[in-house]
Every structure is written in structure tokens, then in C-alpha cells.
Amino acid sequence: MNRVYNFAAGPSMLPEEALEKAAAEMLSYGTSGMSVMEMSHRSKGYIEIFDHTVSLLRELMGISDDYEVLLLQGGATGQFAAVPMNLLKTKADYVDTGNFAHGALVEAQKYGAVNVVASSREDNYTYIPEIKPENVSKDADYFYITTNNTIFGTRYTSIPDTGSVPLVADMSSNILSEPFDVNKFGVIFAGNQKNIGPAGVVTVIVRKDLLGRARPDTPKIFDWQKMAEAGSMLNTPATYPIYMAGLCLEWLKKEGGVRVIYMRNQVKAKLLYDYLDESKLFKGTAKRECRSLMNVTFRTNDADTDAEFVKFATANGIANIKGHRLVGGMRASIYNAMPVAGVQKLIDVMKQFEAGKKL
Numbered sequence: 001m002n003r004v005y006n007f008a009a010g011p012s013m014l015p016e017e018a019l020e021k022a023a024a025e026m027l028s029y030g031t032s033g034m035s036v037m038e039m040s041h042r043s044k045g046y047i048e049i050f051d052h053t054v055s056l057l058r059e060l061m062g063i064s065d066d067y068e069v070l071l072l073q074g075g076a077t078g079q080f081a082a083v084p085m086n087l088l089k090t091k092a093d094y095v096d097t098g099n100f101a102h103g104a105l106v107e108a109q110k111y112g113a114v115n116v117v118a119s120s121r122e123d124n125y126t127y128i129p130e131i132k133p134e135n136v137s138k139d140a141d142y143f144y145i146t147t148n149n150t151i152f153g154t155r156y157t158s159i160p161d162t163g164s165v166p167l168v169a170d171m172s173s174n175i176l177s178e179p180f181d182v183n184k185f186g187v188i189f190a191g192n193q194k195n196i197g198p199a200g201v202v203t204v205i206v207r208k209d210l211l212g213r214a215r216p217d218t219p220k221i222f223d224w225q226k227m228a229e230a231g232s233m234l235n236t237p238a239t240y241p242i243y244m245a246g247l248c249l250e251w252l253k254k255e256g257g258v259r260v261i262y263m264r265n266q267v268k269a270k271l272l273y274d275y276l277d278e279s280k281l282f283k284g285t286a287k288r289e290c291r292s293l294m295n296v297t298f299r300t301n302d303a304d305t306d307a308e309f310v311k312f313a314t315a316n317g318i319a320n321i322k323g324h325r326l327v328g329g330m331r332a333s334i335y336n337a338m339p340v341a342g343v344q345k346l347i348d349v350m351k352q353f354e355a356g357k358k359l
């Protein structure tokens with residue numbers, strides 16, 4: 001069987017070890033005689049699996065007891081609504097750095113006043129605007145950022161200081177890719193399908209003092225406090241994806257955790273950006289100082305050549321390299337599970353293509 005290097009933005013590549021373990025345990029988990037998919041979410045066996053996933057997240061991210069860790073449904077997109085439903089009383093600050101950031105602020109406008117503190121929308125989100133402490137509204141209920149912009153290939157290289165205003169972060173595409181001090185945040189959420197595990201779960205990390213503030217009309221499955229009280233099980237959780245996330249986190253821990261994977265992620269990104277900077281054919285699309293370590297966006301000088309390259313790459317074992325339609329060109333999503341060898345292979349294929357173009 002030939003596995004390709006999958007550069008998809010999400011759902012994305014998973015560690016092979018995790019997939020193999022899942023395959024080995026498919027028909028019978030432990031001595032249970034049944035697949036994890038067939039277990040009751042209330043059973044002792046399954047609760048152990050759930051708790052194991054949460055405790056790995058806590059360990060790998062250094063999440064203290066001041067925070068709840070919830071594993072919910074409705075995706076990161078559901079949290080675009082859940083954040084204002086749980087926190088917005090009068091006004092919130094939002095930084096508009098991409099399509100998902102924009103979607104989140106449009107959703108929040110249904111629930112209260114949204115102050116767009118800074119935006120790079122006019123420049124097709126090629127950079128992260130600078131945030132100074134004086135940009136933070138002292139009376140805001142929270143301050144909202146998107147730490148990595150999946151479509152545009154940009155990331156915050158430093159986390160804004162919002163003082164006593166709770167910082168809320170959509171970390172979907174770079175959670176666990178670099179060390180973050182969780183204590184700087186009021187809320188962190190992430191759709192699992194980028195860097196945690198398979199799709200079907202949104203991880204929500206919320207500081208306990210922010211619980212219990214939800215609007216009275218908040219549906220209970222979006223109410224963080226009610227979900228915290230019910231151990232994320234007011235309804236049936238995504239049992240299998242939570243188990244799979246646990247296997248992926250076990251792999252990450254074995255690799256050496258976030259610090260080690262961060263070094264590897266820097267190596268991977270540098271290899272690719274260095275090549276883009278020296279290439280005569282391919283150019284990076286994001287501003288240099290804001291370049292993402294997870295999503296590398298680039299293009300050639302014209303759309304036909306881009307399409308030709310995507311075809312060439314696909315024929316050479318490089319899957320899902322086509323860029324998002326809002327940016328065009330190509331995007332290489334190089335999350336934690338993408339090995340250095342995959343990035344090297346991509347660069348080799350790009351070099352071959354570029355050499356062919358010169359002939």
C-alpha cells in the first residue's frame with residue numbers, strides 16, 4: 001500500500017502509528033470484545049478513553065486546574081456562536097485576520113456590539129496587524145484573535161497583551177504546534193481536524209471564572225458551564241474521534257511533546273520558505289514576518305502554471321496541494337503529523353517542475 005504525503009488543510013494527515021493502533025484495536029478494544037465505536041459513552045471503559053484524551057491534552061499544553069477542557073461538537077464554527085453566547089454582554093473586540101476571523105465576528109454581531117480593532121482584509125489578509133495594549137477596549141467582554149490563519153498562511157508571532165480583558169483564541173490550525181502559555185488566554189478553541197486528530201470534535205479550553213455567564217437563551221449544548229458540569233456529555237460525544245485524538249496525542253507525547261515538535265515544525269517551514277525565497281518560479285504569498293509554520297501559501301506567476309504544478313505534484317505523490325480559492329495558487333499544510341521527509345519530497349517535486357519550465 002502506497003501512502004501519499006497529504007498536504008490537506010483539514011481533515012489532514014494523521015500519524016501513521018495512531019492509524020495502525022486504531023486498526024489493531026478496530027474489532028476489539030482491549031478485552032472488551034467490541035470496537036470503541038460500539039461502546040456506550042457512559043461505560044467505564046469509554047470514560048477511561050475520554051479522560052485519557054483530556055489528560056494528554058492537559059499534559060502536552062500545560063493546562064492548569066483553573067481551566068476546563070471540553071470536547072464538543074459543532075466544530076470551530078459552532079464556537080464562533082458559542083463564544084458570544086457565553087461571554088458577550090455588551091461589547092467585544094475582534095481582530096480580522098482572515099476568513100475564519102471574519103466569520104467569527106459576523107456571527108458575534110448577532111449577539112452584541114463588535115468592535116473590529118484591526119483588520120488586514122483590504123490586503124487580502126497577507127499579514128497580521130500589530131496590536132498595542134491601547135488598542136484593547138477596557139470595557140470589552142473579551143478580545144478575540146485567530147492565532148493562525150489557515151487559508152492565508154499567517155500567524156501571530158507574539159500573543160497580544162490584553163490585560164484584564166479575557167483573550168479568546170481560535171487556535172484551530174496551530175494548537176500544539178508551538179508552545180503557548182495557556183494562562184494568557186481566557187478561552188482557546190480548536191477544531192480537532194487540523195492538528196489534534198480526526199474531524200468531529202472541537203476542543204474548548206475555558207478558564208473556570210468565565211463559566212456561568214451565558215445568555216439565558218443559549219442552547220444547553222453550547223453552554224460551556226452546563227457542558228463542564230456534564231463532563232462534555234449532555235449529549236452523546238463523538239466517541240470514536242475522541243479515542244483517535246487520544247492515539248494522536250500519545251504519538252505526540254512519544255515524539256517528545258510540543259517543544260520537540262515545535263523545533264521540527266520550524267525546520268519544516270524553514271526548508272520550504274527558504275526554497276520559495278530562492279525560487280524563480282514560486283513565490284510565498286504571506287508577508288515574511290507573519291508566515292505560518294503550519295500553512296505555507298505560494299504561487300507561480302500565473303494560474304495556468306499553478307494548475308499545471310498541482311497536476312504534476314499529484315502525479316508525484318503530493319496530495320491536496322491546491323490553494324484555497326480566496327488566495328489561489330498552492331497551499332502546503334504541514335501540521336505536526338507531516339514528517340520532514342514529506343516537505344523534502346515536496347521541495348524536490350517543486351525543483352523538478354521548475355527545472356522543466358526552464359527547458
Ligand SMILES: *Cc1c(COP(=O)(O)O)cnc(C)c1O
Binds near residue numbers: 074075171173192194
Ligand atoms: C478549519 C478552521 C475553522 C473551521 O473549523 P470547523 O471545525 O470546520 O468549524 C475555524 N477556524 C480556523 C482557524 C480553521 O482553520
